Amino acid sequence: MPHLTPTPTPVVSPSPTSAPTAAELLDFVRRTAADRELVDSLPLDPEGRTWVRLDGPGGSEAWLIGWPPGTGTGWHDHAESQGAFATARGTLTENALAVRLPSGGWKTLELADGLDRSRRLSEGGSRAFGRDHVHEVLNESPDTHAVSVHAYYPPLPLIRRFSRSGAVLRLEQVERPEDWQ
Numbered sequence: 001m002p003h004l005t006p007t008p009t010p011v012v013s014p015s016p017t018s019a020p021t022a023a024e025l026l027d028f029v030r031r032t033a034a035d036r037e038l039v040d041s042l043p044l045d046p047e048g049r050t051w052v053r054l055d056g057p058g059g060s061e062a063w064l065i066g067w068p069p070g071t072g073t074g075w076h077d078h079a080e081s082q083g084a085f086a087t088a089r090g091t092l093t094e095n096a097l098a099v100r101l102p103s104g105g106w107k108t109l110e111l112a113d114g115l116d117r118s119r120r121l122s123e124g125g126s127r128a129f130g131r132d133h134v135h136e137v138l139n140e141s142p143d144t145h146a147v148s149v150h151a152y153y154p155p156l157p158l159i160r161r162f163s164r165s166g167a168v169l170r171l172e173q174v175e176r177p178e179d180w181q
Contacts, residue, residue, distance in 0.1 A: 020058035020153050022128040025084040028057045029149040030126050032064070033088035042066050044145050054149070061155035067092065067146040072138035075162040075169065077101065083133070083152040086126035090146025093120050094127070096135035097169075111167045121148075134162070 020028070032038065032054065043050055044066045056062030061081075067090070096117045101109065121127065129135075139146040161173040 018058060020056070020060050020151075022082050022084065022130065024057050025060060025082065025151040025153060026086075026126060026128040028060075028062065029084045029086040029151050030124075032062070032149040033086035033124070033126070033147075038064065039088045039147050042147055044068070044147075054151075056151040056153070058153065059155070060151045060153040062149065062151040064088075065148050065150060067137075067139035067148065069139060069141045069143050069145065073136050075134065075136045075164050077132065077134045077160050077162075078152055078156055079158045079160070080131050081152040081154055081156050082128070082130050083150060084126065084128040085121075085137075085148050085150040087121045087123055088147040088149055089123055090139060090141060090144050091120055091122045092125075092146050092148055093118065093138045093140050094135050095138070096129075096133065099134070100132040101134055101169075107171050109169045111169055113167075 042052060042064050046068055048068065049071055050066040052064045054062040054064055096119075097111065097115045098117055099111065099115045119127070137148075156177060158177075159175045160171060161175065163170045163172050
């Protein structure tokens with residue numbers, strides 16, 4: 001094998017249009033969740049979730065979301081976007097599947113045992129996730145609103161929504177940005 005001499009790599013600052021990394025999305029949601037003035041400015045509805053779109057880093061899509069007691073997202077994914085979220089107030093539960101779903105051509109899947117993951121994210125708790133992440137987020141509190149910050153890159157091209165009955169996951173709906181903006 002020939003000996004290769006390493007060529008010095010020039011130090012290049014990231015351009016403002018470079019895609020944010022998962023770590024940068026996580027840093028953004030953590031810092032934003034700690035902004036008490038912003039979090040307190042979100043109007044809260046006793047019946048349904050409320051949200052405000054934010055400017056995320058590097059062209060990412062970001063949201064400040066209010067969760068009334070007992071509300072949740074249902075099972076969904078974020079297409080090919082990576083993301084992060086942080087709880088700014090209250091506690092959220094995330095149930096996730098440790099599996100990559102096929103991108104298309106199916107309506108019903110039977111899930112293998114051992115794919116379920118669950119975590120509770122109290123105020124200040126956060127997590128990043130990669131592409132192909134399937135989860136549901138819930139505010140299981142009977143009496144306390146939760147507030148969270150979410151960021152996605154690339155901006156969400158669609159969200160696939162699923163129903164779940166035991167080991168059976170069924171594709172129910174595909175939403176596009178015009179459905180939630």
